[in-house]
Amino acid sequence: xxxxxxxxxxxxxxxxxxxxxxxxxxxxxxxxxxxxxxxxxxxxxxxxxxxxxxxxxxxxxxxxxxxxxxxxxxxxxxxxxxxxxxxxxxxxxxxxxxxxxxxxxxxxxxxxxx
Amino acid sequence: xxxxxxxxxxxxxxxxxxxxxxxxxxxxxxxxxxxxxxxxxxxxxxxxxxxxxxxxxxxxxxxxxxxxxxxxxxxxxxxxxxxxxxxxxxxxxxxxxxxxxxxxxxxxxxxxxxxx
Numbered sequence: 001x002x003x004x005x006x007x008x009x010x011x012x013x014x015x016x017x018x019x020x021x022x023x024x025x026x027x028x029x030x031x032x033x034x035x036x037x038x039x040x041x042x043x044x045x046x047x048x049x050x051x052x053x054x055x056x057x058x059x060x061x062x063x064x065x066x067x068x069x070x071x072x073x074x075x076x077x078x079x080x081x082x083x084x085x086x087x088x089x090x091x092x093x094x095x096x097x098x099x100x101x102x103x104x105x106x107x108x109x110x111x112x113x114x
Numbered sequence: 115x116x117x118x119x120x121x122x123x124x125x126x127x128x129x130x131x132x133x134x135x136x137x138x139x140x141x142x143x144x145x146x147x148x149x150x151x152x153x154x155x156x157x158x159x160x161x162x163x164x165x166x167x168x169x170x171x172x173x174x175x176x177x178x179x180x181x182x183x184x185x186x187x188x189x190x191x192x193x194x195x196x197x198x199x200x201x202x203x204x205x206x207x208x209x210x211x212x213x214x215x216x217x218x219x220x221x222x223x224x225x226x227x228x229x230x
Contacts, residue, residue, distance in 0.1 A: 042205055042220035043159070056217060088157050100147030100166050100211060103218060105159035 003027055006091050006106035013081065014114050021076040021109050023091030029104075031097045032074040034066060035090040037108070043090055049074060050097045081113045117141065118208050118221035125226050127196045134181070135191040135224045137206030143167075145211040148189040149218070150180065153203040162204075165189055167211075193226075201228045 004025045013019050023032065031050050035043035048056035049068040063085075065077040074091055088108045095101040119138045127133040139148065150162045165173045165180045173180040181190040193200055206221040 040223075042223055045217045048217065058217075090157075090159060092159070098211075100164065100209065102149055102161045102164055104161060105151075107156070107158040110157065 004091055004093055004104050004106035006089075006109050008109060009107065010110045010112075012112045012114060013078070015081060015083075017081075018077070018079045020078065021089055021091075021111075023074040023076075023106055024072055025093040025104070026072055027093065027104070028071075029093035029095055030071060031094045032068065033092040033094075033103060034074070034076050035092065035105075037088040037090055039087075047076075048097060055097065078111075081111075083113050086111055086113045117219045118206050120206055120221035120224050122224045123222075125224055127193075127226065127228055129198060129228055129230050130195055132192060132194045133196055133226065135193070135204050135206075135226065137189045137191065137221060139187050139189060139206075139208050141187075141208065141210050143210040143212040147209045147211065148180070148182070149207045149209070150178070150189075150191045151205045151207060151220075152200075153205065153223075155202070159205070163191070196228045198228050198230060201226060 007022045034046040037043040045058050046060045047066045052068045063080050067075040090108045092103040092105045094103045117140050146167045148165045152160045163173050163175045163178045165182045177194045179192045203223045203225050205223045207218050209218045210216045
């Protein structure tokens, strides 16, 4: 079982809906990440939070809005998504953003936009 | 320029045999880390093994070992005694560390199929 928990596992939404993806870790990690992964491609970094502050935003459209309420939780708020946003969304955490500790990933949320 | 190159889109291996998945990387940093991840069809990314650029010994974790050849900038993953459950996509990744907060960069992956 992964130590990074993502909910929901699957999500189907219309282009006008508002939904949120949730990620939780209890390993005491201070860095958390959102990735987007299309089929048969490697994960692409979207956002990095370090000590609950956004430190990297990889030019992600504003229809994706991250939030880090505390050191254990990471949300990704979705609004007015497009069909091309259908993908696997992976959350990860690591001890911090320095050093070479591995990132630990959740099981992902499979998102389908109708 | 691509920082991580995995030249094998797909590999087949017989059960109980060993298999090597290739990975080469490109960096001018002196300090960096190399990682291998496994992704089954269910989607989760599973961390397998890590090699630091200053580590003199090749990393090993159970049936996984990393053949690190720094001068050739290669970090191949060796899986010994393959099992059917090893069938998955395998990603090599690198993180440069000289300038601090840098992202993890993934290769395109190699799909491994283990045959009974």
